[in-house]
Amino acid sequence: MQEILGLYANIGNITWQMVIMWVIGAVLIWLGIVKKMEPTLLVPMGFGAILVNLPLSGAVTQGTEVGALDLLFQSGISNELFLLLLFIGIGAMCDFTPLLANPKMMLFGAAAQFGIFFTISLASLLRFSIQDAACIGIIGAADGPTSIFVGNYYGTRYIGAIIVAAYSYMALVPIIQPPVIRLITTKKERMIRMPYCASRVSRRAKIIFPIIVTVIAGIIAPKSVSLIGFLMFGNLVRECGVLDSLSDTAQNVLSNLVTLLLGLTVASQMRAEDFLSLQTLMIIGLGLVAFIFDTVGGILFAKLMNLFTPHNKVNPMIGAAGISAFPMSARVINQMAMDEDPTNIILMQAVGANVSGQIASVLAGGMILSLIAR
Amino acid sequence: MNTFLFSLKVMGIGLIGIFSVTVVLIIAMVILTRLFPVSAEKQDEESK
Incomplete structure (x- = not known):
């Protein structure tokens, strides 16, 4: 009898903080499955949040026994392996043609x-601290891997909250951006038409582009070269035309595999003792501020440009598509333009701004790494 | 307060840095599309 009761002794180790983390895990799974918000990441993260918050969980390190998720964190995220592999996949998914056709x-x-x-x-x-502030600010990159990369570089203890915020807000772009856009643009501005010249881009230009971006970014912000380099390598594999099989693998199998492990591994940083704090709430709030001011920055810049080019105005909503959340932001902007005028289609321009956000967010990460010491 | 002032410096230099790289990239893209237009590529393919 004593032995049978012993099997259930671990129940006594359950704390209310663990229960809250189970609820958070369940909410993440619910958001992923029911609301279809970044399910590839939120479902594994939600499950992982429950897994690591079981009493005496063997998934994380307990005393001298190294947990499987901690081992994965050390071998996949601490050394940036997962992130760089994911960047190859993202690069292979990106089509920079609309950007090359309209570089501005x-x-x-x-x-x-x-x-x-x-x-x-x-x-x-x-x-x-300035390092933690940098890790929080990079949530605004709207780019999960860059957020993890910067957070990991500075070794912040808030990495779990930062990743949850980054991926949640990326999924919430269709909810966050429209009210901000409506607040700072007029209906007349939202109806501005932007004629699209479907100027085609040669294959050679598309092949050379990722190499040039890598060289320029590498020279100016050398700390970003691994990020931008892997992103552009993925794009080169896509565009070169002789590595279709590798491109397909990078876009599908590689990305899926890494995302699967990434979600679970990241959850190792969601232990109740680290996650449940006032700072976590502040980080969630600051992440929202970052997304809002990204949108504001893009729109105000577009308005500024319009002051100098009154005969060739851009629809200021295009500025909001400059965030890295691809292709969600471009779709939202195009839909908003069509809501105002169903014949006003600005999708290609928005996609151009949106893919440029992919490059710019990585550059921003590189700039931060260069400017703020570890 | 020192941290805040430093963060403002990071904002200034960071944004200038991103815009300067962006301008260089735009120039590179314009040169690239001029050097390798679609028409030249078509001619090359036809001559092959």
């Missing part, structure tokens, strides 16, 4: 990184 869209990608830097300042005012 790149400016919106740059402007829409404003929220990152605004949030770093705000977080530093809230007494976070």
Whole structure:
């Protein structure tokens, strides 16, 4: 009898903090399955959050016994392996043709990184260290792997909250951006038409583009070269035309495999003792600020451009597509333009700004790594 | 307060840095599409 009761002794180790983490895990799974918000990441993360918060969970390190998820974290995230592999997949998925056809869209990608830097300042005012503030601000990159990369570089203890915020807000772009856009643009501005010249781009240009981006970004922001290099390598594999099989693997099998492991592994950082704190709530709030001010930065920059080019105005909503959440943001912007005028289609311009956000967010990460010491 | 002031410096330099790289990339893209237009590629393919 004593032995049978002993089997259930671990129940006594359950704490209320663990129960809250189970609820958070269940909410993440629910958001992924029912609301279809980034399910590839939120479902494994939600499950992982429950897994690591079981009493004496063997999935995480207990005393001298190394847990499987901690081992995966050390061998996949601490050394950046998963993230770089994921970047190859993302690069292989990106089609930069709309950007090459209309290079000035790149400016919106740059402007829409404003929220990152605004949030770093705000977080530093809230007494976070400059390194932690940088990790929080990078949530505004709207790019999960970049957020993890920067968070991991500075070894922040808030990595779990930062990743949850980054991926949740990426999925919430269709809810976050429209009210912000409506608040700072007029109906007349939202109805501005942007004629699209479907200028085609040669295959050679598309092949050379990723190499040039890597070289330029590598020279100017050398710390970002592994991020941008792997992203552009993936794109080169896609565009070269002789590695279709590798491109297909990178876009599907590799990305899926890494995402699967990434979600579970990241959850190892969601232990109740680290996750349940006032700072986590502040990080969730600051992440939202970062996304909002990214949107504001992009739109205000577009409005500024319109002051100088009154005869060739851009629809300021395009500026909001400069965030890295691809292709969600481009779709949202196009839908908003069509809501105002069903014949006004600005999808290709929005896609151009959106893919430029992919490059700019990685550059922003590189800039932060260069400017803020570990 | 020092951290905040430093963060403002990071904001200034960071944004200028991103825009400067962006301008260089735009120039590179314009040169690239001029050097390798679609028409030249078609001619090459036809001559083969």
